[in-house]
Amino acid sequence: MTLRAIKYENNNLEILDQLLLPAHSKYIQVKGVEDGWKVINKMQVRGAPAIAIVGCLSLAVEIRNEKYESKRQMRQEIEGKLNYLVSSRPTAVNMKIAAEEMLELANKLSEDASITVDDMKSKFLLTIEHMLEKDISDNKAIGDNGAKDILSHVSGDSLVRILTHCNTGSLATAGYGTALGVIRTLHAMKRLEHVYCTETRPYNQGARLTAYELVHDKIPATLIVDSMVAALMKHRNISAVVVGADRVAANGDTANKIGTYQIAVLAKYHGVPFYVAAPFTSIDMKIHGGEHIVIEERPDREMTHVGEHRIAAKGIACWNPAFDVTPASLIAGIITERGVYRPDQLREPPTH
Numbered sequence: 402m403t404l405r406a407i408k409y410e411n412n413n414l415e416i417l418d419q420l421l422l423p424a425h426s427k428y429i430q431v432k433g434v435e436d437g438w439k440v441i442n443k444m445q446v447r448g449a450p451a452i453a454i455v456g457c458l459s460l461a462v463e464i465r466n467e468k469y470e471s472k473r474q475m476r477q478e479i480e481g482k483l484n485y486l487v488s489s490r491p492t493a494v495n496m497k498i499a500a501e502e503m504l505e506l507a508n509k510l511s512e513d514a515s516i517t518v519d520d521m522k523s524k525f526l527l528t529i530e531h532m533l534e535k536d537i538s539d540n541k542a543i544g545d546n547g548a549k550d551i552l553s554h555v556s557g558d559s560l561v562r563i564l565t566h567c568n569t570g571s572l573a574t575a576g577y578g579t580a581l582g583v584i585r586t587l588h589a590m591k592r593l594e595h596v597y598c599t600e601t602r603p604y605n606q607g608a609r610l611t612a613y614e615l616v617h618d619k620i621p622a623t624l625i626v627d628s629m630v631a632a633l634m635k636h637r638n639i640s641a642v643v644v645g646a647d648r649v650a651a652n653g654d655t656a657n658k659i660g661t662y663q664i665a666v667l668a669k670y671h672g673v674p675f676y677v678a679a680p681f682t683s684i685d686m687k688i689h690g691g692e693h694i695v696i697e698e699r700p701d702r703e704m705t706h707v708g709e710h711r712i713a714a715k716g717i718a719c720w721n722p723a724f725d726v727t728p729a730s731l732i733a734g735i736i737t738e739r740g741v742y743r744p745d746q747l748r749e750p751p752t753h
């Protein structure tokens with residue numbers, strides 16, 4: 402069993418094929434931007450932070466071997482390739498924000514007369530390579546901030562029971578995870594009694610990937626199917642729900658894996674605090690509210706089949722949005738690497 406979703410050594414990029422997990426651990430080499438686009442679009446690598454990291458590293462692998470005649474030419478090619486990568490999956494904002502930052506850097510470097518083409522290339526590559534370490538340290542901070550906030554609402558040193566949805570762990574990030582990072586920290590603090598993970602239909606990221614990570618880390622966990630959430634909240638005294646995000650709008654509305662919204666509605670009804678755990682690279686300040694978030698629609702086959710096996714009647718029509726939007730009013734807190742904020746505090750976060 403391995404939890405390393407992204408391997409990047411000596412300019413060689415490989416990703417763990419998440420469509421084959423948990424049955425097989427097989428790495429696929431990503432030789433450039435074309436491969437990067439394909440593995441993201443096919444969801445062989447998925448999860449908002451991992452999408453951005455693999456996209457940018459695929460660009461790094463490609464430009465390292467390339468010869469550029471001028472900084473201008475390099476900048477031009479970088480822009481085209483970044484735009485292409487952003488089109489691989491539309492909802493997660495991390496790749497778009499990373500692309501904007503990379504382009505800004507390319508602009509700055511190409512305008513700096515004291516810098517050669519080779520300097521520009523190495524500075525650019527270093528910035529991309531730094532994304533891996535930054536993501537892990539952000540996730541650890543998210544874990545600490547989230548665990549502290551959740552525990553501040555329970556009495557004494559009692560243990561908590563958490564529900565999570567989809568996969569937000571090591572496999573969805575450079576390591577440790579966001580919502581699953583909070584769960585990992587609670588477990589390390591010996592304050593986690595139990596975690597429940599949803600199966601996450603139609604693509605089963607919960608049953609295949611989150612369950613795999615929880616078993617790997619020996620965290621006490623139980624798998625439920627998506628339609629059991631109301632019963633779980635009624636019978637199992639859930640302390641909090643923690644999920645990830647693909648894009649958080651400036652008002653706190655949050656797009657995440659399909660099914661998240663219905664869990665938030667149920668959490669409100671049952672008085673269970675509902676948290677979103679996400680790095681600032683998932684927050685899109687350019688979008689005022691969730692109604693502006695583009696929701697990716699995936700092929701019918703992901704609903705009609707489990708692996709190669711068809712489970713739906715032939716001829717039935719399908720609607721397969723990959724994400725839904727949870728309104729800010731249902732969210733108790735947004736757990737970030739800088740602190741935990743109420744949705745209405747995102748625009749002007751208080752200093753912690």
Ligand SMILES: CSC[C@@H](O)[C@@H](O)C(=O)COP(=O)(O)O
Pocket residue numbers: 447448449450493566567568569570573574578579580606644645646647657658659723
């Ligand atoms: C840290 S991952 C955050 C989100 O990307 C995650 O919750 C999610 O919805 C993933 O969806 P997926 O379609 O598997 O990429």
